[in-house]
Amino acid sequence: MRVTSRSTTASGPPDRASSRPASTSADRTVPRGRGPRRRARSVACVRPPLLSSRVATAAHFSGHRPQMRYSGQRPHIDGQAGLAWPPPSHRGQSGGPFEPRQIVTARERRAPFGVDIRMFPGGHLTTSERPRLRAYAIRELAGAQGVGEATWAAAASPQRPHIHPLYIARYVRGNCKMKVTGPLAPLLELEALKQAVRWPNPSLQAIVTLVGQFLAAHRDRDACAYFAERAGEHPDQPIFLALEGLFQARSAASVPLFRRPARVRDALRKLDSAVERAPGLTTYFRGVVQADLPGMFRRREMAVSDLEWVLAHKDQFPIGLRRGVYLGLAKAYAALGNTKAADEALRQSGVASPDGDAPVFVTDWWMTADDGFRFTTPRLLELAPGVHVAQGYDFSDIAFISTREGIVAVDAGTTEAHAVAALAAFRASVSDAPIKWVILTHAHWDHIGGLSALLKSPHTQVIAQSRFADELAMVNSTMLPFRRFFTSESTPTYTVTADRLIGEPTTVSLGGVEFGLYPVTGGETSDGLLVHLPELGVVFAGDVFMPNLGAPFMPEGSIDGLLEAIGRIRDLHPKLLVHGHTPLTDFFTVEALPGLEGSLRELRAHVLDAIRDSRPLTGVLRDNYLPDVLREHPAAVNPYLVMRDNVIQRIYDQRTGYWLPDGEGIDVIAPDAWAAALDLIGGGKQRSFVRAASVLMRQGDLPVALKLVELGLRRYPRDRKLRDLRQQTLEGLRERHQQLNPFKFIVYSRWAGVDLQPAA
Known part of the structure; x- marks a missing residue:
């Protein structure tokens, strides 16, 4: 952002006298040799993204050439019009440049460009007479632009009462030693996805996930350059051209104001070309871009047409786009004046507000205090003949297999109420046959909590693995610290007695259907049980592939057990894998298994070598290890990235002690002690925490910013700025982890105390 003496606003400056003596008539002379002053421009500095509702702050320069010249020619801070020429003594005629109607006219004319011209109260003062006032104005502009707080020390210095705003602007980011230089920690998933999408034949899943990572990181310019490179190297793939257009339009705010319309029109030409060549996902991207454009581009009706077409063909699109479709429709309908349709589309999106400053969610996940976390909206799918899976009724999925003697249920959900709802959906559309058998894939809360809803008959048998009781x-x-995974209810003590325990590979006939039951000891729990339907080629894997290798707050999980289980599944030659959670079924497919197995074996060897070399955990995580085997298996890229960091951390936790090579754990220092030490560094002032955390947030170091804010709140628990920063950081972390890490999304949502309603 450029801050000059012609681009400031203020809304409530401090009223303190300057040390500069008042100007005299000798100051008001026209210097020799100078020609007439040019007409001042109307807008000097703005930051209005064309594709968001974030409002820019702009300084308004309005007026005709002044009749007199001043020796210190600087704009005036005026009570009616912001920064202004000419001096107050030369305004006030009925046709003066600062008449309110002229400001209204200027605002209307600049509105199509996203410019907001603001006025502020108070009397008029020249900026050269009040340097503190000038500094305050720059601080206000910086805050409106999201740049940060200005340092007042420079402006307050009595030795430098006439500090020029350009000098003060050096401190806009908080301190001349505290500049935004780039993230301290790279976004590993984003960088890995960039590499994977450069490989031949990247999966559509990886491309869409990369788009989401760019959006969450607010790196529109980087994304535009990246996809322009991809489009240049692969002109035969319209998806890259469409994504170049998407991010070119979103990054329009990065170019000078009057170049923005041309940039957006060029982006629209690219989107139109991509849609013409390959309608589909390209249509979605064009629709969401058009929904955000100002009316001057005349694209709102086309936005509605594109997005309604996507809804009509939703089965062709990747998971997680419906929320964005409804949100785009809400914006387009509102711009067209169709308030009723806009409100309905907004309700269907599950988003509270279309405000551009709010986090952007493009996931089907949703979460409320009463319902807990869900991966999708409730639905009952028939994945194979006679095999139905209830998804979205609970944190986990419940399967129903029809036989001639009754129903076999696989797992039971988290609560009785959730299991009752899933069973009711099955009864209403498939069968009212009794539940004769329940097979439990393992003993976790979200697979056994609703068992009582399925055991209404005394003849129903429960089958589990032989280590079920130990698990x-x-x-x-074990304490469950994050109850919002499931519901707001307290966690009960479970009592489950299995009627039949499976300790070795077993084949049984249930209702005339052959079932193969195979015990496994990984990757999540030691009591895993694979369920095979050989006639259909279906394997129920439970949570064997749970990306965290066990709940991250529990002492469980095994990479060796996971690799053993993958080998067992490979030997069964299934056509379909059904997992205990919706995204696992969608992404951890049979096609992904070969590449996933090979990449996890390489990762395991890499981590064990690092442990032998006494490398710290942080160093191994930052290796951003991406095995070459994935180049030949694009379907395995997303499953690998979802698991990678969790696997590294789990292996380190199991293979190292509590004294780590980098010294961590030798002396355990309490958070209060760290907070006191940082406060000492910051001079005992809360603004030091605020400034540093603000810089960290702006440069994308959200986890570090959150940690710093939490420590600052230990010293200043009632500070409003720190509390607001905490909330903003948590919202950013929710946005960042909405695609690849549901556990982090859940925890950050709980800490933020916010819900995300389901999309229609």
Whole structure:
């Protein structure tokens, strides 16, 4: 952002006298040799993204050439019009440049460009007479632009009462030693996806995930350059041209104001070309871009047409786009004046407000205090003949297999109410046959909590793995710190007795259908049980592939057990894998298994080598390890990235002690002690925490910013700025982790105390 003496606003400056003596008539002379002053421009500095509702702050320069010249020619801070020429003594005629109607006219004319011209109260003062006032104005502009707080020390210095705003602007980011230089920690998933999408034949899943990572990081210019490179190297793939157009339009605010319309029109030409060549996902991207454009581009009706077409063909699109479709429709309908349709589309999006400053969610996940976390909206799918899976009724999925003697249920959900709802959906559309058998894939809360809803008949049998009781004992003895995973209810003590325990590979006939039951010891729990339907080629894997290798707050999980389980599944030659959670079924497919197995074996070897070399965990995580085997298996890229960091951390936790090579753990220092030490560094002032955390947020270091804010709140628990920064940081972390890490999304949502309603 450029801040000059012609681009400031203020809304409530401090009223203190300057040390500069008042100007005299000798000051008001026209210097020799100078020609007439040019007409001042109307807008000097703005930052209005064309594709968001974020309003820019602009300084308004309005007026005709002044009749007199001043020796210190600087704009005036005026009570009616912001920064202004000419001096107050030369305004006030009925046709004066600062008449309110002229400001209204200027605002109307600049509105199509996203410019907001603001007025502020108070009397008029020349900026050269009040340097503190000038500094305050720059601080206000910087705050409106999201740049940060200005340092007042320079403006307050009595030795420098006439500090020029350009000098003060050096401190706009908080301190001359505290500049935004780039993130301290790279966004590893984003960088890995960039590399994977450069490989031949990247999966559509990886491309869409990369788009989401760019959006969450607010790196529109980087994304535009990246996809322009991809489009240049692969002109036969319209998706890259469409994405170049998407991010070119979104980054329009990065170019000078009057070049923006041309930039957006060029982006629209690229989107139109991509849609003409390959309608589909390109249509979605064009629709969401058009929904955000100002009316001057005349694209709102086309936005509605594109997005309604996407809804009519939703089965062709990747998971997680419906929320964006409804939000785009809400914006387009509102711009067209169709308030009723806009309100309905907004309701269907599950988003509280279309405000451009709010986090952008493009996921089907949703979460409320009453319902807990869900991966999708409730639905009942028939994945194979006679095999139905209830998704979205609970944190986990419940399967129903029809036989001639009754129903076999696989797992039971988290609560009785959730299991009742899933069973009711099955009864209403498929069968009212009794539940004769329940097979439990393992003993976690979200797979056994609703069992009572399925055991209405005394003849219903429960089948589990032989180590089920041991796992259940650990579940009952372990605190569950993050209850919003499931519901707001307290966690009960579970009592489950299996009628039949499986300790070795077994084939059974249930209702005339052959079932193969295979015990496995990984990757999540030691009591895993694979369920195979050989006639249909279906394998129910439970949570064997749970990306965290066990709940991250529990002492469980095994990479060796996971690799063993993958080998067992490979030997069964399934056509379909059904997992205990919706995204696992969608992404951890049979096609992904070969590449996932090979990449996890390479990762395991890499981590064990690092442990032998006494490398710290942070260093191994920053290796951003991406095995070459994935180049030949694009379907495995997303599953690998979802698991990678969790696997590294789990192996380190299991293979190292509590004294780590980098010294961590030798002396355990309490958070209050760290907070006091940082406060000492910051001079005992809360603004030091605020400034540093603000810089960290702007440069994308959200986890570090959150940690710093939490420590600052230990010293200043009632500070409003720190509390606001905490909330903003948590919202950013929710946005960042909405695609690849549901556990982090859940935890950050709980800490932020916010819900995300389901999309229609």
